[in-house]
Amino acid sequence: MAGHSKWKNIAHRKGRQDAARGKIFTKLSKEIFVAAREGGGDPNANSRLRLAMNKAREHNMPNDNIERVIKKATGELEGVNYEEINYEGYGPGGVAIYVEVLTDSRNRAASDMRHIFSKYGGNLGELGCVNWMFDKKGVINIMKEENSIQEEELLLLALEGGADDMRSEEEYYEVITQPEVFEEVKATITAAGVKVSNSEVTMVPQNTITLTGDEAQKMLILIDKLEDNDDVQNVYSNFDISQEDLEKYQG
Structure with missing residues (x-):
């Protein structure tokens, strides 16, 4: 599975930072609200x-x-x-950015998105300009240091549950699924005693663009500014950066 960039693992730490700022509950509440409004309040049927x-x-x-x-x-x-609104555009180095917004003010959200993109080195584009570069997938991350399971065993387990693929990175395994079987695959993995560190249905880029130096730093700032906006639920992009550049930014 090409393209799920390593920078997404910032989300684990970023989530804890958001929680400290009181933002994460607001974002979660909005997602629950829209899901229940559109599909009903019974989670078994929604x-x-x-x-x-x-x-x-x-x-x-x-x-x-x-x-x-x-x-x-x-x-x-x-x-x-x-109201659910999606915004699409480009960041430093021409990378694609796809933003999911839940807002009670369409005008405020549009103004905020134009301001953030223009101030922090991005360009807001037309609807549909980048969404074709992403596929909706389930992603399940398993940290190697937290589990004793071997790669071959985990792969068989994931495929048994209906997963499409699995990748092995330095610190973690990443299982990729279709959204429809995401919960089933996760249940199969956890039932075997495997600890899942993070899991979500997300937009996975088909290919990635590697940014370095100033472009990498500018991109991370743009992503942070977008994610800090109260109306923004999720930000997806197809950039990747080195561990060195990531550590400089977090520094």
Whole structure:
């Protein structure tokens, strides 16, 4: 499976930073709200809601909060309404950027996206200009130091559950699935006693562009500014950088 860039593993640390700033619960609540509004409040009959609830629990979001958001979405409680909007554009080095937004103000979101892209070295493009460069996939990461399972055994386990492929990186294994079988593959892996460090249904780039030096640093700043926006749910890109450049930025 080509293209799932290593920079995505920033998300693990970034998630903890967002939690410290109180942002992650807001993003999770919005995703739960839209999933319940569109597919109903029963997670057994609504896979998007089920995934959103599981992700919220992984981040220790209280069940009372989850239930309250679902009730607002289904009309049992009064609440705001969120609209889903996607923005597409380019960053330093011509890399593709795909942004998923959930907002209660379309005008504010559009203004914010134009401002962030232009101020931090990007270019906002037309709808459809880059989304064709990504495939929707389930991604399951297993840290090697946290598990004793061998690569061949894990691969057989993943394929048994219905996975498409598995990659071995220096610190982790990455299992790739179709979205429809993501939960089944994850359940098969965890049932064998394997600890999953991170899992999500995400947009995986078909190919990546490697950035170095100033371009890499500018790209990381642009991604951070986009992710820090309250209306932004997810940011996807097809860039990759070296561990050295990543450490300089985190420095």
